[in-house]
Amino acid sequence: MAETEKIEVRDITRIERIGAHSHIRGLGLDDVLEARAVSQGMVGQKDARRAAGVVVQMVREGKIAGRCILLAGEPSTGKTAIAVGMAQALGTETPFTSMSGSEIYSLEMSKTEALSQALRKSIGVRIKEETEIIEGEVVEIQIERPATGTGQKVGKVTLKTTEMETNYDLGNKIIECFMKEKIQAGDVITIDKASGKVNKLGRSFTRARDYDATGAQTRFVQCPEGELQKRKEVVHTVTLHEIDVINSRTHGFLALFSGDTGEIKQEVREQINNKVLEWREEGKAEINPGVLFIDEVHMLDIECFSFLNRALESDMAPVVVMATNRGITRIRGTNYRSPHGIPIDLLDRMIIIRTVPYTEKEVKEILKIRCEEEDCIMHPDALTILTRIATDTSLRYAIQLITTANLVCRRRKATEVNTEDVKKVYSLFLDENRSSKILKEYQDDYMFSEITENEEDGTAAAAACGAKRRVETGDGDAQPMDH
């Protein structure tokens, strides 16, 4: 039966490791695309979220291809968080590929190939599969074997649903399928009419009491309802990259000679494009463009940018969202400086969303959400101190302190983190400022120390040297400009 009810299968008990952005469930916008102050894990940053909501609408409508959006802002202003929110808001149907700028530098394939593959992975093609299946509970099976031992078996099976019952004569092949699956009376099965495949869904609930002990694998399902012979339509989304890969695999012994470089030829890609367009004309497929998110886009070099310029103009191009926190930097591969490390001609094609640093109230909200996410009960005073620390040092450092303070508090057998725990952890783990101050003071005692008078190089060298560290830092990113 064509889907009148959508069956959603979700894992209730899925244990996840808590990541830096695992608390984000969406963009937190209401029906008119206005950002709520605290919603779905997102706090503040209203303008950027609203703009992201507009982008999500654009992608959902699917009519606009090849747009480029840049999320630019200071470090720790929620750029990656907004991208994660967009991914959640788009849902599982739209392809969302997330990559970091440095990922394209792989030894296996060239940069443009890696970019092409990433772009093709973000375009989905929707196709439909239609089958007629017979789904019912087995009432009885009768199989007659010829007395001579050779010759065809004949059989009869009676299937029922809650509303009807019928019987089928079985041929030899399907009897073999039945015997292979070890189907007995009381099993709920589906038979694919076209291919003749038999699939056991489980055992019927009404027959659960037949035996005292059943196997470990036994699943119990309800007796099917409605008609026995149903038409099943399933809609699948395949990405263009997957279709590319199928068609470019060298089969058989040719692979020994040519070797699988992992690169897909341009002719293959064009053939695939033509075929998909042909299917679209015939109404057999729908193109579902998605989003490609490139984080740290300043790591791409000038060749990649020129390639992107051209690739975005094709009509099979997804919406590309980029994020960077660099200011006016050198473009990789050249000696020229340009805003965000991106050439001006590509910047011209982009729409830029700005993210601003958080206010103190927003920081407090974010820390509260992270405490919930990391399962940590915090006393309000401790939270206030943590907020002060966050505004003085950085948001990331404060988030790192949450779990560490939680562990310290558990060690003294209490459940609530109080100010003492936070102070203890603050003194144990240094943030970037204190660490670089200490380095400047004791620079002569460190190995290979090359601190110069220049401020900028000072902090960079502090990250470079450091074979011996007096106190271990809690967070690994003691770098000047991180996201």
Place this chain on the structure above:
Amino acid sequence: MSQAELDKSIEIITRTEELADKILVNKQELTVMDRRRQETREALRLIEKSDEPKVWITIGSMLVKMKRAQAIQLLKKDQEQINQQINLIYSEQKILVNKHRDVEFKAPFSGTNIKPLDRKEFDALKASLPML
């Protein structure tokens, strides 16, 4: 709530309930049609297996004895008719469900307008993409 809003709510609810009712009636229809389809198929098999020149067959609520060839022809015609009916109900269902979703301000379910792929094409895809 003002009277106009109440009226509007009642109008929306009546429309959705009407459509939902039609959808459920169609679902029942399908079960009935399928039962007839299976019975016709069983009857056809029994006649083809037996050798008698004349067979008993029910038309409506009458039992009639007629020649084997005629009976087979009748049953086959019946089968075709039932299959056509069922196809009609399926397409009607899709339209009704989309209309229902429209009245509830939801998007039509994805993949409505796609024609299904041929078996061969789909099997080829399935062989190479295990996730399908």
